[in-house]
Amino acid sequence: MIRGRLHLKREGGGDEAQGSETQGVEPEYIEVDGADLTGVIKIPGWLRDIGLMAWLIVGVTVFLLGMVWLASLTSVIVIPVIVAAIVAAVLSPVVSWLQHKHVPRALGAALMLLAVVALGAGIMLLIIGGVTGETEQIAGHLDSSKEKITDGLKDLGINPDSATKATKQASSGSSDAVSALLRGVTSSVAKLSSFAFFIAMVVLSLFFLLKDGPLIRHWVEGHLPLPRPVARISTQRILGSLRGYFLGVTIVAAFSSVVVAAGALILGVPMVGTIVLVTFIGGFIPYLGAWTAGAFAVLMSLSAGTDAAIGMVVVQLLANGILQQLVQPFAMGAALGIHPLAVLIVTIAGGALFGGIGLILAAPLTSAALKIIADLQKARKADHADADLATPAPAPATGSP
Secondary structure (H helix, E strand, C coil): CCEEECCCCCCCHHHHHHHHHCCCCCCCEECCHHHHCCCCCCHHHHHHHHHHHHHHHHHHHHHHHHHHHHHHHHHHHHHHHHHHHHHHHHHHHHHHHHHCCCCCCCHHHHHHHHHHHHHHHHHHHHHHHHHHHHHHHHHHHHHHHHHHHHHHHHHHCCCHHHHHHHHHHHHHHHHHHHHHHHHHHHHHHHHHHHHHHHHHHHHHHHHEEEEEHHHHHHHHHHHHCEEEEHHHHHHHHHHHHHHHHHHHHHHHHHHHHHHHHHHHHCCCCHHHHHHHHHHHHCCCCCCCCHHHHHHHHHHHHHHCCCCHHHHHHHHHHHHHHHHHHHHHHHHHHHHHHHCHHHHHHHHHHHHHHHHHHHHHEEEEEEEEHHHHHHHHHHHHHHHHHHHHHHCCCCCCCCCCC
């Protein structure tokens, strides 16, 4: 109870009169129940909801930033495991299919692992062999294109001395670019310690994820702070979005590779197989991979002459620009169920926040989150509908006869 003293004032007379009249009168006390104060200072419901949502956003943001900070400290381990998890999500249906064909799961995982390692080693050998084998021809065509560049600058009305100076700078810069590319390849190969650790972590993680994938998934679902059905739906949606995303990426990459292969054959560019393979692999790295593979294709095309390199630039602009934009909305829209503009925005945001892993995972994880929310909303509506059906209708009122 809340008790308060009430001082009474009497009408008429001055303060002295009031004081004299109130002498001998005991003070009056009132008692107020605490429940009576409820609603005296009432916060609007909408303001309370905004405050709760704001604190929820702050808490989730702090948690995510903390997880990113911890992941950055252990990126040497986290990144290989994430790469292995992405590959395992795509290849696990093949291992399950082999298991249904009475192939032990461990043997199926080992076979898929050997196939992935052989494919990766073959790609690396083709790229390194292609670059080193065509270096002399590329450098020679860079030097022979100097006169064409000079004539083109003169035709534009540029001073011959300035044109010659610009040509020398371009030639020097191009030669330096080729040398820098070769130094980059050799230096990357030279860092065998970190590269070997990365490959070892990916290989080991991939084997166990393929072999024990169902058990690991069951354990993760049991330890998520979610009801078991919700956890099951969440993991299923994430895996489905990853597989659908890479299916769409594979379609787009295959289309770009076919266009580049046709252009390379028409232009008479050497090492068409290597160019097509690099183009296909680069398609799995959103946006950056396609243009990096395009730069590699143009560089390889220089071994067939400057005209072939210019033609390859046009082919790359068509393959990775106009034609790809015609195919990508259908492939990504069917695979992820979100608009291509949303894919572009979340992919760029993921790359800015989390680097290469963010570029790859941003779109499928966003698609999975939207699908999980839609599933939960459908389940909630179904529960409300069942509750309405279970509620008995009120009996009709009967009047007196």
